[in-house]
Amino acid sequence: MTKENGPEKAGLTEKQKKIAEKKARGAAKLEADRREKLKKIEELGHDPWGGRFDNHLPIGEIRSREGEIVVGPVGDCETGKAPQQTGPKVRAAGRIVLRRKKGKLIFMDIRDWTGTIQLFIGKIQVGEENWELAQCLDLADIVGVDGELRRTQTGELTIFVEQLHFLCKSIETPPDKHKGLHDPELRQRMRYLDLIHTEGSLERALRRSKIVQSVRNSLAEECFVEVEGPTLHTVAGGAAAKPFATHHNALDIDLNLRIALELHLKRLLVGGIERVYELGRVYRNEGISPRHNPEFTMLEVYQAYGDYRSMMDLTEKIIVDAIEATGQPLKLPWNDTVIDFTPPFARKTYDELFEEYAGVSPDDEAGIRALAEKIGFNTAGKHIDVVKNEVFEEKVEDALVGPVFVCDYPASICPLTKRKKDNPAIAERFELFIQGMELANAYTELNDPDLQEELFAKQLEGQAEEDSMAKMDNDFVLALRHGMPPAGGLGIGIDRLVMLLTDSATIRDIILFPLLRPEG
RNA sequence: GAGGCUGUAGCUCAGUCGGUAGAGCAACGGACUUUUAAUCCGUAGGCCAAGGGUUCGAGUCCCUUCAGCCUCACCA
Numbered sequence A: 001m002t003k004e005n006g007p008e009k010a011g012l013t014e015k016q017k018k019i020a021e022k023k024a025r026g027a028a029k030l031e032a033d034r035r036e037k038l039k040k041i042e043e044l045g046h047d048p049w050g051g052r053f054d055n056h057l058p059i060g061e062i063r064s065r066e067g068e069i070v071v072g073p074v075g076d077c078e079t080g081k082a083p084q085q086t087g088p089k090v091r092a093a094g095r096i097v098l099r100r101k102k103g104k105l106i107f108m109d110i111r112d113w114t115g116t117i118q119l120f121i122g123k124i125q126v127g128e129e130n131w132e133l134a135q136c137l138d139l140a141d142i143v144g145v146d147g148e149l150r151r152t153q154t155g156e157l158t159i160f161v162e163q164l165h166f167l168c169k170s171i172e173t174p175p176d177k178h179k180g181l182h183d184p185e186l187r188q189r190m191r192y193l194d195l196i197h198t199e200g201s202l203e204r205a206l207r208r209s210k211i212v213q214s215v216r217n218s219l220a221e222e223c224f225v226e227v228e229g230p231t232l233h234t235v236a237g238g239a240a241a242k243p244f245a246t247h248h249n250a251l252d253i254d255l256n257l258r259i260a261l262e263l264h265l266k267r268l269l270v271g272g273i274e275r276v277y278e279l280g281r282v283y284r285n286e287g288i289s290p291r292h293n294p295e296f297t298m299l300e301v302y303q304a305y306g307d308y309r310s311m312m313d314l315t316e317k318i319i320v321d322a323i324e325a326t327g328q329p330l331k332l333p334w335n336d337t338v339i340d341f342t343p344p345f346a347r348k349t350y351d352e353l354f355e356e357y358a359g360v361s362p363d364d365e366a367g368i369r370a371l372a373e374k375i376g377f378n379t380a381g382k383h384i385d386v387v388k389n390e391v392f393e394e395k396v397e398d399a400l401v402g403p404v405f406v407c408d409y410p411a412s413i414c415p416l417t418k419r420k421k422d423n424p425a426i427a428e429r430f431e432l433f434i435q436g437m438e439l440a441n442a443y444t445e446l447n448d449p450d451l452q453e454e455l456f457a458k459q460l461e462g463q464a465e466e467d468s469m470a471k472m473d474n475d476f477v478l479a480l481r482h483g484m485p486p487a488g489g490l491g492i493g494i495d496r497l498v499m500l501l502t503d504s505a506t507i508r509d510i511i512l513f514p515l516l517r518p519e520g
Numbered sequence B: 001g002a003g004g005c006u007g008u009a010g011c012u013c014a015g016u017c018g019g020u021a022g023a024g025c026a027a028c029g030g031a032c033u034u035u036u037a038a039u040c041c042g043u044a045g046g047c048c049a050a051g052g053g054u055u056c057g058a059g060u061c062c063c064u065u066c067a068g069c070c071u072c073a074c075c076a
Helices: A008-025 A027-043 A059-062 A123-134 A184-189 A191-197 A201-219 A263-270 A309-324 A349-359 A365-375 A384-399 A448-460 A474-481 A493-502
Strands: A089-100 A106-112 A115-121 A142-151 A157-168 A245-248 A251-256 A275-284 A295-304 A330-333 A337-340 A346-349 A404-410 A422-433 A437-446 A487-493
Touching: A059 A089, A059 A106, A059 A115, A089 A115, A106 A275, A115 A123, A115 A142, A115 A404, A123 A157, A184 A191, A191 A201, A191 A437, A201 A275, A201 A295, A201 A309, A201 A493, A263 A275, A263 A474, A263 A487, A295 A309, A295 A474, A295 A493, A309 A404, A309 A422, A309 A437, A309 A487, A330 A493, A346 A349, A349 A384, A349 A404, A365 A384, A384 A404, A437 A493, A448 A474, A487 A493
Parallel strands: A115 A157, A346 A404
Antiparallel strands: A089 A106, A089 A142, A106 A115, A142 A157, A245 A251, A275 A295, A295 A487, A330 A337, A404 A422, A422 A437, A437 A487
């Protein structure tokens, strides 16, 4: 296809030249245009990268001052001009998101994190110097303005600019001004662009922060203390998950990133921090899905002298408080339906739900095995509770619209949990399900060191190590031997809570920087 | 890790039966002093994800690779 007329090098240079020329006319031209204006801004005596800009008001606050606009008694009937208005002098800063030129007028919308407002820039009104500067403005540049807050003839609340301040040049072309970013890959890789230009993206991020803040406030109200445990563990325990492996050079030891917060928080319980929690990142070396990211945010709470019932009340409080903190009603939209968070949430036992949705008595071992086989599970050699739980996950969990507390799990699948006094086959544990998602998990914590050691050992027997709920952690057992007060413990998946409270179908919309393969 | 779908201008998307590329927004030039998805006239912008193949001819068909999305598995 290619002809080699001249020397190869010369041919390549020719081709490279052509590509360079094309680029100069193509993508790079957009940048060149912006750099041209950047130069012009400098020539006009302004710093294209701006500087400190004091005393501006958030745009949301400026909008709330609309009532201060005073309209004069009469308009000019002869010229048909609107009545004179006098408004407050305001100073604002924001990014240019829309721009409309009309002769010697420019209308622009600038946005900050509290809202959007229109600017009016008239050549006569702002004077020659400001007008020259205004010619150098592009979409996505950041400007500050001083002006008067009034309404235009069409009633739009507007800052009539008197003085323009240049604050930052953008030398890249922004996405479509109305559609924003749609490509999910770009939205994740260039989250900053997504936040600026995609509707609802910034609001979602800010709402997450409000939710997290609310969770901390709720816990503070109940006198819980926030701590920070280690993320580098020699034994990654407290959950059944594959850890990330890493290495410390100076000590020359292999380490894992934590998969749960549990075991160190319980050590603190032993140490006398009676109400303790951590809200932090955990890491699990597992698959990625709309509900799973390799690193995610987990809340774990431990309360001395409580049990799983105390944790149920706390869970309800944390969730209801968070909904209120985001200014939402207790009936929240979710996909095409509505979730009713009005407390108290339903509380049902594992066995009740099993019978209801699986249609088999929870005590009918043969019936359960038959059903499991019918679904396609291999039940050979498996403990009945394991089989039962497989059926539960298949038949019940997805059907739980919730919110519903599923209480009292089979003890054999809960190695870190205290059993019921009157029935040692049942563990004092609940999971909160909403829309088929497991949102919270709580126990009456096991504090018998001998039983804990036994259960650790039993878990290790004949089980793939990564499937083990709890790897043997002798140091933790030693802590228990010193006496951990009886306690309730709770875990909440913060990302999933945020998903539910922001009507987000994928975890990638509420984790700002989800894990992606590196580009090319 | 398995299966399905997707990748075309800076962004959002068309592209028929295989005949070497289109629109809107953004950009550039021009008109317009109360616009608001502003409008109108004109201009420019593409290694069609990457690499191979089939063909006279590939954005289009085939193979490989890369990335994303969805479903499943693991899990919260």
